[in-house]
Amino acid sequence: MRRGAADEAGVEEVLARIEALPVWVDWSPERRRQTLRVAHRILIGLQAFPGTGWAQRWENAGLEDGRHWPEVLCGLGVEASARRTGRKPAKQGLMGLLLVGTVLPGYDFLAAFRLASHWFGEVRTVLAPATFARLAERATELGMADPTRDRAMLALVKIVLHTGLDPADFTVAEFDELHVAANRLSARTPSGAVPAWDLLRGLGIPAGLNYREHQRVGQQSTVEMVDRYGLRPGRVRDVLVRYLDERRPGLDFKSFRNMVGHLAGAFWADIEAHHPEIETLALPDEVAAAWKQRLHYTRRSGVPTRPRRDYLQHLMQVRAFYLDIAEWAQQDPTWAEHAVACPIRRAETQGVAKQRHRTIAAVHQRIRERLPRLPLLVDTAHRHHRDRAQLMAVTQAAAIGDEFTHDGHRYRRTARQRPGAEDNQPASARAEDLATGQTHDLITEEDDAFWSWAVIEVLRHTGVRLEELLELTHLALVQHRLDDTGEIVPLLQILPSKTDQERLLLVSPELASVLAIIINRLRAIGDGAIPVIPRWDRHERLYAPALPYLFQRRSGHRHRVIGVSAVQNLLNRTLTRAGLSDAAGDPLNFTPHDFRRIFATEAVTGGLPVHITARLLGHTRIASSESYIAVYQNELIRTYRSYLSERRATRPEAEYHEPTDDEWREFQQHFALRKLELGTCARPYGSPCQHEHACVRCPMLRVDPRQRDRLAEIADSLRERISEARDNGWHGEIEGLRISLRGAESKLVVLDRQTRNTSTYLGIPDLTPKD
Structure with missing residues (x-):
């Protein structure tokens, strides 16, 4: 159990220490009286509980839990209303005890106690004034926003009150304890812990780590x-x-x-x-x-x-x-x-092969639905980024409170109002839409719009995997001189990922323009150089070396590589603005991998050989690339017609001459003569009848289902004639009649089988009313 500096002091000594606090002179007479009165009652009440010091008595009284501290104080004779507005005297007395180190409360109590904002400064002034002054200077150097700085200071104040240590003496263990307590109370990262860690890193406490690197679980055994x-x-x-x-x-x-x-x-x-x-x-x-x-x-x-x-x-x-x-x-x-x-x-x-075929078919259908809509998605991302950039520039040029017009809408520049803090940050650009009342944070909206556009452009021009996209660095841009012409062409180096194969992609002019815009933007926010930062590999559960990654953005005072979920969120917001839908009218979703499949399909349909496409995609097998490539019906027809044209070019020209009127009349007469008693003759054009018009025997006869009764009558007649020939001893006729009978019977079997395979009418079901 942690013990404060006044853990073993008597009641009068504790009260005297409160009166000796540096902030005592700043308190009003009323607050001084209430603080001493409430602190005295709490100490007298705690003396009734067993313990060798105030910390043990505090815990035995039930105050450490924190959830019911007003009720516990009432039991000690201190008025603590159930309403928060009536707890001010009780909180002032407790705060006096905490400032002199009577007890070192746990995080459960501090979470329930809810420190008032003006008490942060008192704790910093009393417990560690020099260190907190250095931390405030460090926040200014980092360009940390006021709300972020306040959250960091609150986290540090909580640790100071809980441990009694100066922030300069903090170790990783203090943050670990705060993290465990926050997870127990709210199952999330403690508020302010990340920027608080960043402030202490400026003082070398702790060195070489950031909070997320420390908390993330790497590869386990x-x-x-x-x-x-x-x-x-x-x-x-x-x-x-x-x-x-x-x-x-x-x-x-x-x-x-x-x-x-x-x-x-x-x-x-x-x-x-x-x-x-x-x-x-x-x-x-x-x-x-x-x-x-x-x-x-x-x-x-x-x-x-x-x-x-x-x-x-x-x-x-x-x-x-x-x-x-x-x-x-x-x-x-x-x-x-x-x-x-x-x-x-x-x-x-x-069933794995069948499942794979179903998956490939679903992927192909997915490509067919999305490829025609890609231009609209690209145009939406471009127009939205241009609009947000223009609106941000107009807003920053206006003074706070000024009204202006942009793209037919009236806006008013506003300032973020925060209790106890001024909104004088020059980079802020907030505008209120006077028609809807919605306030736009244009710094954030323009940043989101830019990276949405950049992600879509790079994915559709390269066909890289999402992991490879986020691994792109400024060092990935290399040059290659062609041996025959001496021309220098730009190449994009793709690091090994899924197949552990490194590859180079030729940078098109469109892609080069996009990459140049990204690099210039990162240099502008990085004081002329792209910030060098580490990247968390969520698959390998490791931090990659610090490099100048292209897909990074500034979040507050920190630079971070864009995450996988952030990329998908950017795509989803662009899709919502584009209003894309599928054939059923449902919203159409895109994933980063869809751009890879579309890239492969467009490359092959544009004439690039499949094996070259496989190399560009980083596939070791051509079959893997073929599963990405969707075949459209019009592409199938176009390709087949091209095949016929090439085939005809190798045949004699006489076979493809313009038909004369007599030839065309003969062609039409041939098909007119196909109509028979039992159905239709399906023999090819120009071929003679090989069965001398014995159609019942011929396999080319396609029987009309409506002539089944007539065919059955012919079969019955053949059986009677066979009996007659047998009775009269006409043995030469019997074999010919049997051949005709077998042909008739086989056609009846085929006709009946086709009839049985048709659909069955089930009728309309009756709905039974409920009782």
Whole structure:
């Protein structure tokens, strides 16, 4: 338990210390009387509780919890109204005790106590005036906005009140304790902790880290990752850890994390939850069948929520686990005890190819819906950025309170009003739309509009993955001299990502213009140079080296690489402004990967060979690129017509001469003579009748379903004639009649089969009224 400087002081000594505070002379006489009176009553009341000092008595009285501190004070004889407006005297007395270090309250109490803003300055003046003055100077040097600085100071004041330390003596442990308390109270990062850490970094406390780097969990060990799923200690857990350790060196961290989730989470954690008696990998058939049934649905708190789309991938991962152990057991006997029959048969995973075909078909349809709408999306992003930039410039040129017109709308420049702070920041640009009353923060809106436009332009001109986009740096722009002409062309270097293959892309004039605008913008906010900052790799769970990343933006006083979710949010807002919809009228969504697929489709349909497109996309197999390329119906027709034209060019010209009137009349007469008693003759044009008009025998006869009765009559007549020929001994006629009968019967069978395959009318269902 932490003890304050006055933990063992008597009542009168504590009151005397309050009167000796540097801020005592600044208090009004009324506040002095209330502070001493309330502090005296609290101390007298706390003396009734056991403890060797005020800290123990404070905790035994129940004040440490903080949630019911007004009720506890009432029990001590201090008036503390249930209404916040009636708590001022009680808060003043408590604040006097905290300033002299009578107790060091916990974060639960401080969260419920709600320090008034003017008390921040009192704590800074009394407890660490020199250090807080240096921190205020550091905030000014960083260009930290007033609200951000105030949140940082509040976080530091809370740590000072809780620990009794000077901020110059803080370590990482103090921030860790604040973080744990904030997560317990609100499950989020403590307010002001990030800028407070940045202020202390300026003093070298702590050095070489930022708050997010310290709090983020990097790559964990295999044991730690498996234990996240709460597996019981035993043979199965041990073999899972050993197997995963064997597989880990050959996988990137994202793939390895997915494997751990499949095996330890979706597989064995589920088995233990529903069959705790199982302690071996040899699963009974009924246990394996029940697990497969549960695997069909994703679950939240044990309740099925939706069908699992990667069901087959889970089965394949578990099957590979069993088969790997069986194979390794032949080389290493220590695996032999775990080599058991696999609960997943090969036939159960044979739907992967069909699933992949369905996925490719869905991707192609997605491309067909989005590619025609891409120009509208690009134009919307460009026009919105131009409009926000112009409005921001007009707003900054106007004085506070002035009205002006932009694009037919009337605006008034306004200032952000904050209690106890002036809004005199020169870079602010806030305008109120007089028609709607909406206030626009144009600095933020212009920044969002710019990066929305930049993301769309770079993605559609390069076809890079989202991860590769965020990894682009100023160093990625290189030059190459052509050997034959000596021309220097710009290239964009794409770092290895998914396939661990580095590649170079030729920079088109349009892309070069976009990149130049981005670089100039970053140089303008970085004092002539692009800021060098680290980047968090969310897949590898590591910080990449500090580099001049192109897709970074300033957030307050810090520069940060744009995150994955931020990119999607920028796209979503642009889509909302564009008002794009699909064929059904539903809003159309775009993902960064859609631009990659559209890039591949446009490249191939524009004449670029598929294998070159695969190299540009960074694919190791052409099949991977082919799955990105959607084929349109008009493209299919155009290509087939081109094929026919090329084929005709190789044939004799006489075959394609202009037909004469006699030839055309003969052609039309040929098709007119195809109409028969039983249907239509389907023999090719210009070919003779090979069955001498014995149409019942001919396979080219297409029987009209309406002539079925006539064909049945012909079959009956043939049977009668066969009987007559047999009776009269006309054996030469029997064989010919049998051939005709077989032809008639086969056509009847085909006709009946086609009739049975038609749809069945079910009628209109009747609705039974409810009782």
